[in-house]
Structure formats: structure tokens, C-alpha cells
Amino acid sequence: MGERVPHRARSAMFAPLDQTGRVEAVTRRLVDAITLGLLADEEQLPSEAELAGQLGVSTVTIREALMALRQQGLVETRRGRSGGSFVRAPRDHGGEFWRERLREVSLGELRDLGDHYAAIAGAAARLAAERSSPEDLERLEQAADDVRGTSGNGTARAERQFHLEVAAAAQSSRLTQQEVQLQGELGAVLWLSAGCGGGADRSHSEHRAIAEAIARADGPLARTLTEKHILAAVDRAAEVHLELTRQ
Incomplete structure (x- = not known):
């Protein structure tokens, strides 16, 4: 069964945060989106500037949140012309x-x-x-x-x-x-x-x-x-x- 992703649920994940400047809040939002499948494996995330604009936080906050996601193994950063931050979906626990x-x-x-x-x-x-x-x-x-x-x-x-x-x-x-x-x-x-x-x-x-x-x-x-x-x-x-x- 191929999972469909509710488009409005995805949009809600990129709505502005109430708690601006909170690295933990941004990290939690993205972790939930990835673990629940709202963001697909290998999907490229918006740029740091785009994410900052969508969530209403600074690019520094986004950068720190992405660092936390990399440490958790949920995001990887690729260099080069086609580079960026890409989702790594967690394994399905038994x-x-x-x-x-x-x-x-x-x-x-x-x-x-x-x-x-x-x-x-x-x-x-x-x-x-x-x-x-x-x-x-x-x-x-x-x-x-x-x-x-x-x-x-x-x-x-x-x-x-x-x-x-x-x-x-x-x-x-x-x-x-x-x-x-x-x-x-x-x-x-x-x-x-x-x-x-x-x-x-x-x-x-x-x-x-x-x-x-x-x-x-x-x-x-x-x-x-x-x-x-x-x-x-x-x-x-x-x-x-x-x-x-x-x-």
C-alpha cells in the first residue's frame, strides 16, 4: 500500500511557529513530519532561507535545527549543484x-x-x-x-x-x-x-x-x-x- 500524504498536513508543518527563535520547536516540528511520513525519504527540504521564512524564525535557528536532525540521522546534507538537506526516513521499529x-x-x-x-x-x-x-x-x-x-x-x-x-x-x-x-x-x-x-x-x-x-x-x-x-x-x-x- 503506498501511503498518501495529506497535503494540508504537510502545509501545516511549514506554518509559522508561535515560539519564534526556538531551535527545539523547529526540530520537534521537523522530526514529527519525518517520522510520520509527511516528509518522504530522500525528499529535499527547502533551503535554509526558505524554511526560515516559512516558519518565521532566523536562518541561524534553522541551521541549528538541521544540525540536530543530522545528529539524529534524520537528515543528510549533500554538497554540489544538486546539494541541500535531504530526508532520511527512520527504520520501521518492530x-x-x-x-x-x-x-x-x-x-x-x-x-x-x-x-x-x-x-x-x-x-x-x-x-x-x-x-x-x-x-x-x-x-x-x-x-x-x-x-x-x-x-x-x-x-x-x-x-x-x-x-x-x-x-x-x-x-x-x-x-x-x-x-x-x-x-x-x-x-x-x-x-x-x-x-x-x-x-x-x-x-x-x-x-x-x-x-x-x-x-x-x-x-x-x-x-x-x-x-x-x-x-x-x-x-x-x-x-x-x-x-x-x-x-
């Missing part, structure tokens, strides 16, 4: 890596992040029902179906992609940025159990229901379904966390 991450997260932190994410994703679904274009609805329908037949990390990727599409359809840069940031924090941890024991079928059914509510412009229902979907995933992640901590 389930054991994410189980260890889940073991390290406290139940309180997991539920706190889950509550925050449910609020953001729910608001995005409500706005998507009010604002989505026919193109948005088509992409949502496809993203809802993409989870079928997946397992493991593939299901987790399809989950993240669907919710990025919903956020993009909401046509709110701030909500999209929050969606990306929270997905970066939760990563595949939230969807760790999604690809097991019929999880892909469950995700497909829930995604279809959310997409249909958005298509019918039923914002309250879209929000309710999305919040239930997220909070149920948090409950399942909490169960896995407890199992891991008993081992």
Missing part, C-alpha cells in the same frame, strides 16, 4: 521496540496523553464534518479502507494515516499540528494492539463509521465516534502495559 516503550510509560501518563489526543482528534473530526471538500471525503474513504488486511505495524501505520487525513480535512493548521505532535508522542504505542486478534477489522469498522459521519456532515456524531475510538485504544494499551509490567 513490535518489541514499541512494547518496551509502552512498558516505560506510566499509566497516568498514558491516560493523560490519551485524553488530550481524544480531545484533539474529536475536535478535528467535528470540524472535518463541517469543512471537508469532496476530495477530502474521497481520501478519508480510502484511508478508512486501507487498514483492511493489515497486521502489526501495518495496522498502526494505517491508524495514524487515517487520523492525519481527518485532521487535514478539518482545515485547521493548529489542530493538524497538534495531531502530528500527539501522534509523535504516542507513536505506535497507542495502536500496539490494533493489529492483533481482529484489531484491523475493528479499526476498519470504526474508521468507516467516522468517515460516514463526516460525509453526512454530522459533526457531533463524528466527534463522539472518534473520541470513543481513541479512548478504547487507550484502554487496550493500558491492558498491554499492565501485562508487560507483570512480566
Whole structure:
């Protein structure tokens, strides 16, 4: 399955930062965009001057952020006429890596992040029902179906992609940025159990229901379904966390 990148989500990643001059904020924004696939492997980033203009920061800030990304192995700089800064997508971690991450997260932190994410994703679904274009609805329908037949990390990727599409359809840069940031924090941890024991079928059914509510412009229902979907995933992640901590 070739992943489609929501164009509005990409645009939101290059919207001006509220915290100007913050190297950490620029680095976090670009790390999230790369790890979630909004910036593709081998893709050339805009020049330092262009990035500075788009994000509303100084070129020195961009230079330091790119240095941090190079140290993390997420960007490489090439010299010459066709040179510049190019994305190096991280390898896809296996389930054991994410189980260890889940073991390290406290139940309180997991539920706190889950509550925050449910609020953001729910608001995005409500706005998507009010604002989505026919193109948005088509992409949502496809993203809802993409989870079928997946397992493991593939299901987790399809989950993240669907919710990025919903956020993009909401046509709110701030909500999209929050969606990306929270997905970066939760990563595949939230969807760790999604690809097991019929999880892909469950995700497909829930995604279809959310997409249909958005298509019918039923914002309250879209929000309710999305919040239930997220909070149920948090409950399942909490169960896995407890199992891991008993081992």
C-alpha cells in the first residue's frame, strides 16, 4: 500500500511557529513530519532561507535545527549543484521496540496523553464534518479502507494515516499540528494492539463509521465516534502495559 500524504498536513508543518527563535520547536516540528511520513525519504527540504521564512524564525535557528536532525540521522546534507538537506526516513521499529516503550510509560501518563489526543482528534473530526471538500471525503474513504488486511505495524501505520487525513480535512493548521505532535508522542504505542486478534477489522469498522459521519456532515456524531475510538485504544494499551509490567 503506498501511503498518501495529506497535503494540508504537510502545509501545516511549514506554518509559522508561535515560539519564534526556538531551535527545539523547529526540530520537534521537523522530526514529527519525518517520522510520520509527511516528509518522504530522500525528499529535499527547502533551503535554509526558505524554511526560515516559512516558519518565521532566523536562518541561524534553522541551521541549528538541521544540525540536530543530522545528529539524529534524520537528515543528510549533500554538497554540489544538486546539494541541500535531504530526508532520511527512520527504520520501521518492530513490535518489541514499541512494547518496551509502552512498558516505560506510566499509566497516568498514558491516560493523560490519551485524553488530550481524544480531545484533539474529536475536535478535528467535528470540524472535518463541517469543512471537508469532496476530495477530502474521497481520501478519508480510502484511508478508512486501507487498514483492511493489515497486521502489526501495518495496522498502526494505517491508524495514524487515517487520523492525519481527518485532521487535514478539518482545515485547521493548529489542530493538524497538534495531531502530528500527539501522534509523535504516542507513536505506535497507542495502536500496539490494533493489529492483533481482529484489531484491523475493528479499526476498519470504526474508521468507516467516522468517515460516514463526516460525509453526512454530522459533526457531533463524528466527534463522539472518534473520541470513543481513541479512548478504547487507550484502554487496550493500558491492558498491554499492565501485562508487560507483570512480566
